[in-house]
Amino acid sequence: MTRTIFSTATTLNGYIADESNSLDWLFAVEPPEAQDHLDFLAGVGVLVQGSTTYEWVLREEQLLENPGKWPEYYGDRPTFVFTSRGLPVPAGADVRCVSGQVLEVFPKLEDAAAGKDIWVVGGGDLAGQFLDAGMLDEIQLFVAPAALATGSRARRSSPVGSGRTG
Template sequence: MTRIIFDTATSLNGWIADEANSLEWLFAVDESGLPQDRLLPGGATVLVEGSTTYEWVLREEALLEQPTKWQEFYGHKPTFVFTTRTLPVPDGADVRFVSGPVPEVLPQLRAAAGDGDIWVVGGGDLAGQFLDAGALDQIGLTVAPVALTGGAPLLPRRLESDRLRLVSAAAYGQFARLVYEVLPL
């Protein structure tokens, strides 16, 4: 059964990007002790992200100028980008632009995922929209030893403890890894 997973890195105080929508703070942390897969969801066959996340990755990794790098990050998995704008696509990348409410797009995402999982890469508000739709099954957090003064919040929704069940907690070098199951309403 397809699960929808929000899996991301976060600062100690709950920011997934700084005020400039940058992740430089994350990549400055010593990564020794992290597994080679960097704790990414292995069963994901579809990726979902918002336009801010998509544009940041394109820019930071120069994926338009070096489109072969796309495969290093995303492989051949379809990547759905929620946006209302026309955005560039690296040559050879399977990027599908969608817009509208999450419930309307869910059938398309589930069909593309087949028996695999759907990974909501970012951002936090998009993950919140999946939560609002009752479609978020798991939250995986890799907590970095960094505190930021502001930026993009991890999950700008109220989510009470009665909706979360801790599945695992572990230390990986400087990082803490937490995985929660999101319980249905």
């Protein structure tokens, strides 16, 4: 069964991005074991991102200028970006811009995952929408030994249950 997983990192004081929506703070700490991430990715069929996360990754990793880096990070998995506008796509990447409610788009995500998991990469608001819709099965939270004075926290969401049933 396809699971929907929000796997993210946070600072000690609960921020997931700094005041510029940057994750630079995360790369200043020692990364987790590479094999753990590779094992996680092996079970992922689809990635889901909000436009802020997607644009940050494009900019930070210069993926439009260096599209060959895309498969190094994401493989050939489809990436769905929730947005209300058109966004640039690295050459050769399977990026699908979608809009609407999570429940409306979810069947497309599930079909594209082909029995594997759906990874909600970010941001916090998008993960909150999945939670509110009852479509979030698991939250993997990694606490990094860092603190920020300001920034973005994961969106506080109303409790709707512990995920999908059935």
